Amino acid sequence: MARDPKVIQKEVIDKFAQDLPQLYTVIVQHSDLSTITWAPLLHRFPWDIIFGNVSKGNITVAGGAMHPMTPDLGQNECAALEDAVVLGQQFGELIAQRSRLVPLEVAHALTQYAQKRRWRAAGLLPHICQGGCN
Ligand SMILES: Cc1cc2nc3c(=O)[nH]c(=O)nc-3n(C[C@H](O)[C@H](O)[C@H](O)COP(=O)(O)OP(=O)(O)OC[C@H]3O[C@@H](n4cnc5c(N)ncnc54)[C@H](O)[C@@H]3O)c2cc1C
Known part of the structure; x- marks a missing residue:
């Protein structure tokens, strides 16, 4: 295009x-x-969200970078907001416990965030495959 x-x-x-x-x-x-811009629609298959790398060390992804999905679902922004809430909870707990952020604990918090979010996000997607996935 x-x-x-x-x-x-x-x-x-x-x-x-x-x-x-x-x-x-x-x-x-x-x-x-x-x-006006043009961009391809993207989605990630549920199993790629569940089993793929969405968090490594102190780095993670959220929103459309974690769970791109087609706009007809009308869900991705909502899911991105949920990501932000869960991220905030993870960091909030760390800060409440320690009053500071320790790198190893941040990595653990992000792993927990990813575990919580991957199942939720994947659950929003299965209907994509109703027509048959390759
Ligand atoms: C037509 C349409 C309708 C939609 N309707 C709904 C709806 O009804 N309900 C709903 O919940 N969701 C809807 N969505 C989805 C929603 O818009 C997205 O889920 C949401 O915008 C994702 O937010 P995000 O911050 O994760 O990513 P984005 O909003 O995509 O933000 C990413 C930002 O990063 C920038 N960027 C990208 N690469 C780089 C780079 N290399 N360096 C620097 N910056 C970079 C981009 O320019 C962009 O500004 C719709 C999406 C579309 C396209």
């Missing part, structure tokens, strides 16, 4: 707007070109 916003705008109107209300086309036509 071209990166030119004008081409993206035309593509959207020509190919994706036919079955939508006229208002949709009007909005796209009047969109500020500097705000």
